Amino acid sequence: MSVTIRDVAKASGVHISTVSRTFSAPHLVNPNTRSRVLACAEQLGYRPNRAARALITGRTYNIGLIVADIANPFFPPLIKAAESQARKHDHHIFVADTNEDPALEEEVVRALAKQVDGVLLCSPRMSNALIEQLSREVPLVVVNRQITGIPAVAMDVAGGARRAVEHLIALGHRRIALVAGPRGSWTSREIRRSASATARAGSAELTIIGPNPPTEVGGLTVAEDVLRAGATAVFAYNDLMAIGLIEGLLAAGARVPQDVSVVGIDDIMLSRLTRPKLTTVATPTAAAGRAAVDMLLAHGDDRRTTAHVHLQTELVIRDSTGPGPGPHSPADPGDVIAPGGVAS
């Protein structure tokens, strides 16, 4: 049915091992023979069977890419960049979506382990211990997370969060809400830590609302909590939530940014298209995808390359942030109500 190495061998009058070497070790075969074999292969439409090759060499030329939610606009640019970079190195990408479910994450890694040269774990929700264990079964590169001993591509979300909160403080906001992301997210912890420290340093009050699902709906549903907390500015775990939040705020009659300023993080395509346009922290998503693939492929040679790539983020000021109530805001700690669903 399908044309194999034997067909090519027969057609070009050499042994199959010569054909094999023509493709995997060309320098070992006589140039004349080589070109004859290549001609036959071309003519027959021969393509090496990677599965068969992988069986012996252990290299599959496949990469697993695991994301929490393909439909979250944060991921597509990353996937696209990774796929393109992988193809440059003749690798293919398995994409799996875990629906934000840590258990599914583990299962998918295990299911993919034997069929890939390595797995890119994007924004994993698993525990560090589990990730370390899995990394013994298959080469792993984590994106948006830092674990000692595991190669990682991290974006400087802490720096981004700092700049975002500083921006709000500079605008005169003193009562800021942080709409947190999902439990188990490293990014969420980083943001929380950095935003808290920055608020403290700027003598602003930070109310943490969450955890929440990292979706538009997640943002929409906390709009009331934000208003009840009396915040004049909000920093959200990601753009999708920020956009949902703005929807919710507008629906509740609050104006953005006149009454409430909103900052997101990610700079997804959407952020330039909503009204008001979203002020946000741009994360280099595509660069992260490329870097992760590069690390994984480099990784192969020397297993202890636990380098960590750090990518810079950048504050993009658009229209969803504006001046706060000013330095003389009648902020009375007494009327800060702790609404349902608010944690610290």
Place this chain on the structure above:
Amino acid sequence: MSVTIRDVAKASGVHISTVSRTFSAPHLVNPNTRSRVLACAEQLGYRPNRAARALITGRTYNIGLIVADIANPFFPPLIKAAESQARKHDHHIFVADTNEDPALEEEVVRALAKQVDGVLLCSPRMSNALIEQLSREVPLVVVNRQITGIPAVAMDVAGGARRAVEHLIALGHRRIALVAGPRGSWTSREIRRSASATARAGSAELTIIGPNPPTEVGGLTVAEDVLRAGATAVFAYNDLMAIGLIEGLLAAGARVPQDVSVVGIDDIMLSRLTRPKLTTVATPTAAAGRAAVDMLLAHGDDRRTTAHVHLQTELVIRDSTGPGPGPHSPADPGDVIAPGGVAS
């Protein structure tokens, strides 16, 4: 290194063929033996090597999914649904992005052919002839295209286009522009055909602008052409272009929908979030992803299942369309200028 069928055989005191049958033909092995083997396998953490299995059975349990542009928000829901549906049947998905390039499309299909049980070709830009040829090399299901002899999942874009244009006509618009999609797109041809027929039936004038790249920028850049054509309403090839177009129109000083009404197609998530919210034709993207996977897997048994699945579309009226200039519009065919980039 990795635990194989032989390790399990040794541990449970049976021949490897018995272990093999325990997994691939359980009814052939004695229940006692079976449970013993399963226990050993579980304890050793054995996972069958799919590549090795594929070598003999010819079934890889992999599916290729080829899209024109992952970053186009139309695709992620489709990919997500397909991946999820595939996983239900214990299949994995290779995702490839072709950057809207037909040549790359062909190359990717060929590269994937041997490693998958079939390929889902989403919105292919290739010629029918080429698709037919490829379908002889690997089982194919096309999405958003119809080719006799090839299983397909098609959305009723023609019906959608009709309803969109009828909606504009009902609002009183008589000079309508169609912002066309990329060359080679079946959807683009369907839309053009259906929109033309509907306009003619409704005594409206339809100016076709394009072809254009199916992106936000593609829409943005034709805003001037639309205004120059004197159209009071526009139907765009997809939501992304419609949204870009609205940006462009607003930037040029035109109000939407007061001066120009805009309808898109796809109902991507974005469409609910922009201002004004986009009137559009909703296409059942996730359903298409699921259906395509199902067809491909069913396909396996009986190669001549060239069924075509047809999915309904639906007009979603939001805020980007409004009343036209009315029946007494001073439309003078004489001042219809054919701007640069306008085709018919």
Place this chain on the structure above:
DNA sequence: GACATGTGTGCAACCGCTTGCATTAATGTC
């Protein structure tokens, strides 16, 4: 008790390819 029947397991070939080793021919060295 002889025989057909069925059940569970082992044996070995094979899927398409890679690779260490043996073999042969060509080349260089003194």
Place this chain on the structure above:
DNA sequence: GACATTAATGCAAGCGGTTGCACACATGTC
């Protein structure tokens, strides 16, 4: 011209599984 060296190719084992066939044994039938 004998010998070591190098280059090019063939041979065959094996990667981790599957599967047709043979075999041993237990049962049922007359």
